[in-house]
Amino acid sequence: MSIAIEPQGPIAAPPPPEPDPVPVNYLNNGYSIWSWLFTVDHKRIGILYLVSISVFFLAGGIAAGIVRLNLLQPDGAIVTEDAYNRAFTAHGVMMLFFFLIPAVPAVFGNFFIPMMIGAKDLAFPKLNLASWYVFMLGAILAIWSVLAGGIDTGWTLYPPYSTRASQSHVIPGVVGVFISGFSSIMTGLNIMVTIHKMRAPGMTWGRLPLFVWALYATSLIQLLATPVVAITLLLIVVERMMGIGIFDPTIGGDPILFQHMFWFYSHPAVYIMILPGMGVISEVLTCFSRKNIFGYHAVAWSSVGIAVVGFLLWAHHMFVAGISFYAALLFSLLSMLVAVPSAIKVFNWTATLYRGSITFHAPMLFALGFVVLFIIGGLTGLFLATLGTDIHLHDTYFVVAHFHFVMVGGMVMGYFAGLHYWWPKMTGRMYSDWWSRLAAIIIIVGFFLTFIPQFYIGYHGMPRRYPNYPHEFQIFNVMSTAGASILGIGYLMPVVYLTLSLFYGKKASANPWSATGLEWQCPSPPSVHNFEKTPVVVCGPYEYAIGVDQMGRGLPEPPGVDDNPARRSGITGPAGPMNKETEVVG
Template identity: 65%
Template sequence: MSSAITTGFTPQAKARPPRAPGENYLNVAFGVKSWLLTTDHKRIAILYLVTLTILFFIGGAAATVIRLNLMTPNGELVPADTYNKLFTAHGIIMVWFFLVPVVPTVLGNFLVPMMIGARDLAFPKINLLSWYVFTIGAIITLWALLAGGVDTGWTFYTPFSSKYARTNVIPTMLGIFISGFSSIMTGLNFIATMHTMRAPGLTWWRMPLFLWAHYAVSVIQVLATPVLAMALILVGVERVWGVGIFDPELGGDPVLFQHLFWFYSHPVVYIMLLPSMGITSEVITCFARKPIFGYVFIVWSSIGIAVLGFLVWAHHMFVAGQSVYSALIFSALSYLVAVPSAIKVFNWTATLYKSSIAFETPMLFAMGFVALFTMGGLTGLFLACLGVDLHVHDTYFVIAHFHFIMVGGAVMGYMAGLHFWWPKMTGRMYSDFLSKLAALIIFVGFILTFLPQFVLGYLGMPRRYHVYPPEFQVLNVMSSAGASILAVGYVLPLFYMLWSLYAGKPSGPNPWNATGLEWQTPSPPPPHNFDETPIVTTGPYEYSMEESALVH
């Protein structure tokens, strides 16, 4: 037995590699290969940013056609089956290929290692692999959606999806199944990173709230995604071999699929939302120049949302034939989720109280987030109420509610984060005027698009129909008009942010005068993030009222 090979290892902290002046993660290497084979978390974040931006606009294009079609009661633009395929494509792309990954993979990938003072995520190669897996899944699904399409709705309800639908159900699900592994890899990476790679002195209770939000999200990603994978496998098996797993004629139970599906797809709402809540906590405390109010409460509310989020799935099935008693319990549990969400809103409000607020662009988006999320959350309580849900189930009320949460909430938060950390990611400032204009346009456009849909739903307009009674036309035209404003608001950042790469003013390491380790290093950051391992001695939000007078 000759086991002794020398490794040259000494168990001491190792020195960071020296770096040339001005060297950063963008200019350290050039060429396609240096991007496609990178294991640098910052470059992978940029890869995701480009991929997801493309997917966002494809999903948005589907929504545009839907809204154009709904301008007239008879839906002259597209036939009914095309309409079904359009809303399915919109839902699938936006949920699985934009909202779920966007904040964790773009901002999370970029910032989690920087905020904890590490050189990289725990598993850099798995991080790169996750981008490939995601992209392959996205391509398969996009191909399936474009070459023939799917008409099941993004929810794939059985037995329609497993037996009757004659569209590309299997390839679409295959793409979602594959991309699910990318979600698991990201979550796994974040949890391991936060547990083992925090800088000296960065205790759990000194972690920025952005990290806590990502911790909660990662737990959901790791625990919920496999259940969806299993549900999709079962639908696939039933579809291919015609065995009755969810087919009542053969002894199967279609509602069981809904249980499996929502066991993933309800927590998934919190995958979309929690990271944006983390962003909002960072942005509000920075531009209020005050330590966050109730740090510990916000942390526990994130964890609370992650835990309770797993216990409310059956509120999507109040009219699906489940027992009255379980409906009652799930209704009560759904009300409970409002508690941690409300704690966050109250704490953000309390942070703003008597602070000196600077209305920079990220702050405008964050304020928009708080306002729209509050409305979305409150209407969610209407839906958690059994009696009201019977009335508005599967109507535009539901559509408006979850768009307030996902677009008004998650996307607004993402925009806040993107504008907040863009100078860190690129080293450039975007146009102040245009970005504030975009924030305003998105807010106004959003309200105009989705507020009428609450009314429509309450009056009884069902979702997923491509025609409607003529008396609903005024409200539908209002909604479509709002959607066109919203579209302008989303296209605008594409231009001024790209323009900032050419003509933007250099931002310097810390343009917002923010706390947090990511601001202690040059912009764009060096390949290994920090020239020396930072040591943390204070909590995350050491803003004081006195200094604010000097800064703003």
């Protein structure tokens, strides 16, 4: 149904006045190194994570650069075969365990979950700080293993190679990942308890922002799956150090057992990575299309659905590993199921965009990039879930392209969307609108050039993790490396303009995007305890059609298509129903 809302003047309360500049915010509340290292403020801990994972993203990116440069020539351009093995393992370990998994939950989850539900902090502030220290301890061990010579097993650490034959630094790397897993559990536990126990008055489950629902589902996976991989990695150490036969068949072990236990975590871990990104996208798409989310409950419950179904399909990674044919059939069928909640999200996002007042600021460009790349990544996943085609495509570059479309095209784009969306709130500064849009476009173009050729060479038989390949694949590898170079430039651009914004950026208003969430009711940057008074929530999280925030107050004028948010000075106009046709949904 579609109705036309006439401009009748504000029906809601007028927009709140710009909060007075707070003399003490979380950033200027102490400048010493100790005020950061011993902080229990969820916002500062979020910033600690942001700095840490940015370093690991850079390190993982350098390893990826070595891999791509080496593949410029069929016989390897720059490193030996052994060094190549260590480079792609370092890339996988760094990116997965120390960037993708903590990226959104530990940075934006820590920073924004309490603000979005109207709380002053997470439920366990000291546990939150402990999680960062545990994460850093694990990360330091993993980095040490890389610097001391690296690991050559691939990030999957399959035995018996990892336990019997590998001459690389498996144990410190494995212990590093094992330790960092506890950090993930702590963060998940903290977020889950906070959502259950600390919601503001009126913040019912049906009024939670979809980012909060996504983080809740993510926390569920973190809590239930991470212990399994932790014990599995510990068993690798036990077998490698003591020679106890657990996975090595020559001493009575079962290597398939490792793969079952590893993927019981590592496939749901894919959803630890992508679900928070999906939550970010729901926030950004609604804000920059000025529309209520289409199908709130469907999107919310699809997050939980993905978390649950994600546990049932791990063995599609093992179709050619020697598992039972009947089990393979079962897992193939179950793998198809996860397409349902994923598709629900995509259809609802698309319906949200339909007839919205879309503006293409940087967060929106990243979010749209997410949707397109995730669709491609998701659809190619169906090829791999299908038993017959997976036999052909298993361990080829098709798989590499598929999971990079989901993880990088999806999750990293979601991360950048969130970073650009919430940066003004986190830092109190606006970044360059033009440069940020350019970076988004460069990243999307670079991404396509990097990974589309990999689908082709993978389908035609180029295996992953091989440093050598037939000459006829060279042109595609050169294209891929060229794309990776563009992608690298695109990723470095935000480092420059976001850093510059800290010093030269215009001060951000409390609500520069005219968004509805509670986090935008705090000053930018937020005060130490977020809210002066506990907010009372009176409506849903995305009431853009009637132009009110979650406290029922009007919204400032949204930024227009040609409006540079960096030039806006706070509230510029009245709130009220927008003079446009709007879709009544749900």
